Amino acid sequence: MMTWNKFLSVEDVQISKDLSSGVCSSSMMETVLFVGPVVHTKKEGMIEILDEAAVLIKDGKIMSVGEASSSLDVKADKIIHLQDGQLLIPGFIDCHIHAVQLPNLGIGYDRCLMEWLEKYTFPLERKYSDVEFANRVYDTVVEQTLNAGTTTACYFASLYGKSSVILAEKASKYGQRAFIGKVNMNAPRDDGYCETTEESLQATTEFINDISNIDNPLIKPVVTPRFALSCDMDLMKGLAKLAEDKNLLIQTHVSENLAEIEICKKMYPECSTYVSVYEEAGLLTKKTVLAHGVHLEDSELEILKNRKTSIIHCPTSNTCLRSGLCDVKRLKSKGINVGLGTDVAGGHSVSILDVMRSALQVSTHLAFFKKGYEPLNYIDVFYLATLGGAKALAIEDQVGSFEPGKQFDALIIDTNKPNGPLNNLSEWTIEEQLQRFIYSGDDRNISQVFVAGHQVK
Ligand code: GUN
Ligand code: FE
Numbered sequence: 375m376m377t378w379n380k381f382l383s384v385e386d387v388q389i390s391k392d393l394s395s396g397v398c399s400s401s402m403m404e405t406v407l408f409v410g411p412v413v414h415t416k417k418e419g420m421i422e423i424l425d426e427a428a429v430l431i432k433d434g435k436i437m438s439v440g441e442a443s444s445s446l447d448v449k450a451d452k453i454i455h456l457q458d459g460q461l462l463i464p465g466f467i468d469c470h471i472h473a474v475q476l477p478n479l480g481i482g483y484d485r486c487l488m489e490w491l492e493k494y495t496f497p498l499e500r501k502y503s504d505v506e507f508a509n510r511v512y513d514t515v516v517e518q519t520l521n522a523g524t525t526t527a528c529y530f531a532s533l534y535g536k537s538s539v540i541l542a543e544k545a546s547k548y549g550q551r552a553f554i555g556k557v558n559m560n561a562p563r564d565d566g567y568c569e570t571t572e573e574s575l576q577a578t579t580e581f582i583n584d585i586s587n588i589d590n591p592l593i594k595p596v597v598t599p600r601f602a603l604s605c606d607m608d609l610m611k612g613l614a615k616l617a618e619d620k621n622l623l624i625q626t627h628v629s630e631n632l633a634e635i636e637i638c639k640k641m642y643p644e645c646s647t648y649v650s651v652y653e654e655a656g657l658l659t660k661k662t663v664l665a666h667g668v669h670l671e672d673s674e675l676e677i678l679k680n681r682k683t684s685i686i687h688c689p690t691s692n693t694c695l696r697s698g699l700c701d702v703k704r705l706k707s708k709g710i711n712v713g714l715g716t717d718v719a720g721g722h723s724v725s726i727l728d729v730m731r732s733a734l735q736v737s738t739h740l741a742f743f744k745k746g747y748e749p750l751n752y753i754d755v756f757y758l759a760t761l762g763g764a765k766a767l768a769i770e771d772q773v774g775s776f777e778p779g780k781q782f783d784a785l786i787i788d789t790n791k792p793n794g795p796l797n798n799l800s801e802w803t804i805e806e807q808l809q810r811f812i813y814s815g816d817d818r819n820i821s822q823v824f825v826a827g828h829q830v831k
Contacts, residue, residue, distance in 0.1 A: 405449070406431045406827070408784075409442050410456025411804045414464050414775045415757045418706075423804050429462065431782045434827025439776050459790030459798070461807055463756075464775055465525025465783035465825065466726035467763030470625070470665040470686040470715025472530040473515040473541050474499050478719040483694040487631040490695055490720070499557075500567050502532035505540060512544040515724075519550065520830050522725040523820040525783040526551040528625060528663065528715075528767055530598060533557050533567060535581040539588075546590045549830040551783065553623055553767065555598030556581040560609045571609045578613065582620060592826060594623065601627040602638050602651045610655035623661045623767060628652065628685075629674070630666035631697045649674035658683045661768045665715055666691075667705065668698040675708040684711040684766035687758065689732035691720030699736050702750060702758075713766030714758045730755040730812055752812045786822040787811050794818040 412427040428445035430437040438445070456462065475495060482494035502508050519527055527545070531538030531554055538556040545552035558574045559567065569577065578597065585595040597617040599605045605613075617624045629635055629648045638648045645651045649670065652658050660682035667685035670678075678685065687702050705712055714729045715721075721729065730752075737749035764774025773783045789796045789807045795816050802810065811819055823831035 404432075404451035405437075407445075407448055407450035407453045408456065408462055409453060411461040411807075412439070412463075412776060413461055413756075413804060413808050415753070415761050416775050416777065418757050418762070419753065421753050421756065421805070421808070423808075425804055427462075429776055429782075431827050434782055436776055436778050436780050436782050438778055456786065457788075457790070459807070460786055460788045460821070461804060462776075463785050463787055463808070464760040465773065465785055465823065466523045466759050467526040467713060467767065467774065468519065468524045468716050468724075468726050468729075469528045469663055469684075469713035469763045469766050470530075470688055471519070471524075471527055471718050471724070472720075473512060473527075473718075474502055474530065474532045475719035476511055476515050476518070476724070479724070480719075480722055482719070483696075483722070485695075486633065487695050487697060487720075488633055488637075495719075496563075496565065496567050499532045500565065502534050502537045505537050508532075508534075508537040508540045512541045515541070516544045516548045516550055516552075518724045520548055520823055521820070522727065522817045523785045523823055523831075524550070524724070524726055525785075525823060525825045525830075526553075526763070526767065526769070526773060528553040528555075528596060528623070530555050530557055530600075530625070533559060533569065535577040535584070538581060539584045542585050542588055542593050542595075546588050546593050549592070549825050549828045551592045551769075551773070551781075551825050553594050553596040553625075554585060555596040555625055558597075558599045558609060558613060559604035560606055561604045568604070571606070571612065574609055575612045575616065578616060582616075582622070596623040596625050598624075599626050599655075599657065601634075602648065603634060603641065607642070607651075607655060610652070610657055614656035617659070617661075618656070621661075623663065624657055624659060625663045625665070626652070626657065628664040628667050629669045630692070631695070632669060635669060647671055647674050649677050653677055653681070663713065663766050665717060666697065666700065668692055668700040670705075672708070675705065675710060679709040682711070684713055686713050686715040686766060687733060688715040688717035688721055688729070689736045690722055690729055691715075691717035693732065693736070694722050695720050699740050701740055702733065702737060702754075703740075703747070711762065711765050712758055713763035714755075725817065726759050727812070727815065727817070730759050733758065734813075752809050756808070756812060782824055782827045784824045785820050787815070788819055788821040789815070791818050791821065
């Protein structure tokens with residue numbers, strides 16, 4: 375045991391690689407004390423800044439968080455002293471990402487949603503019947519998202535259950551916290567990228583079992599009807615029941631694009647709104663995440679609030695696919711919880727940092743047209759990327775902030791990285807360092823990434 379007058383710097387720490395899993399671990403799961411600046415949000419609209427904190431980790435869990443000066447007698451096996459310009463923040467949470475779509479990143483933004491799906495997306499997703507292709511792509515997806523600081527991801531995989539399990543295995547191998555969804559679609563299609571209701575429910579049940587056989591508490595299945603346009607009411611009801619029986623998260627899309635909403639209303643004339651289709655199916659729970667929600671009506675927001683269902687804001691995608699400007703301030707004012715999603719490859723980047731910036735810009739653009747409208751600020755998007763996302767995925771008791779009893783999912787941000795985008799020409803407070811990172815940093819400034827205490831970058 376060391377007391378923390380024998381500091382190790384971040385660069386000195388020897389990380390051993392557990393070859394069987396590929397996950398880096400700091401030898402056995404010992405006690406580790408991080409000493410240095412900490413920034414996190416425990417509550418919406420507020421950041422807590424500890425200029426010189428001591429965060430004690432044991433078995434991947436946070437034991438205590440305090441001012442370093444009052445923690446002088448804390449004992450630990452290893453002490454990691456952050457260097458000048460470094461700060462510790464919670465890991466980023468990507469609440470909506472299509473792992474399968476990574477190969478299409480950056481192309482196809484000449485089309486809006488419905489055409490984009492047909493021309494670019496479904497042809498790509500069909501390739502995942504080939505497990506070798508899945509293997510290659512999913513390695514890259516998990517490596518790239520971890521590199522960008524995504525400690526928790528909520529993934530859409532493909533229609534193919536066995537191939538989708540590979541994504542779960544990759545997240546497990548690299549040590550990411552992940553929710554994985556086998557996509558469900560039973561609306562008939564000429565290209566065969568669809569299933570019958572029975573096949574879809576059967577394959578989803580098998581998929582859930584396969585994920586539980588991976589036996590990693592970080593990896594969970596998520597029930598995934600693609601959207602109301604690709605599922606009928608029977609399938610959605612069956613999936614809702616499955617989620618209820620097994621107490622699982624549900625993810626789907628809602629009200630992303632005006633043409634999509636028109637089709638939804640035609641397909642379900644008995645339901646007055648898009649949200650009421652999901653309500654009728656029983657899909658709206660406090661463990662449901664709905665991506666986009668760009669064009670929701672007030673009556674829909676009322677339902678979502680009552681159901682405690684979250685909206686996942688995907689501003690990069692909403693701009694790339696020309697879906698619209700989602701008003702997060704309006705959602706929040708109606709009592710809706712919001713998380714962030716890259717929506718790769720509707721969104722052009724795997725980085726939640728890019729999404730945070732996009733959320734700021736979209737909100738500012740909205741303010742140009744609304745008198746007295748106060749746009750989101752960097753503290754708001756920092757919350758959305760961390761604790762807001764954790765709440766959406768119903769894991770706020772485990773991650774999203776640094777509090778005793780939570781898992782240590784964290785990023786060491788280094789604003790002094792040589793060759794990084796942040797210069798070092800002036801002196802800044804810790805809060806200003808965070809602000810600079812959010813507006814102008816990139817993954818070069820994310821020097822280390824931890825999930826449940828394991829170093830994964
Ligand atoms: N709606 C249904 N499927 C999709 C998809 O793959 N991406 C996006 N952005 N919206 C969808
Ligand atoms: Fe999506």
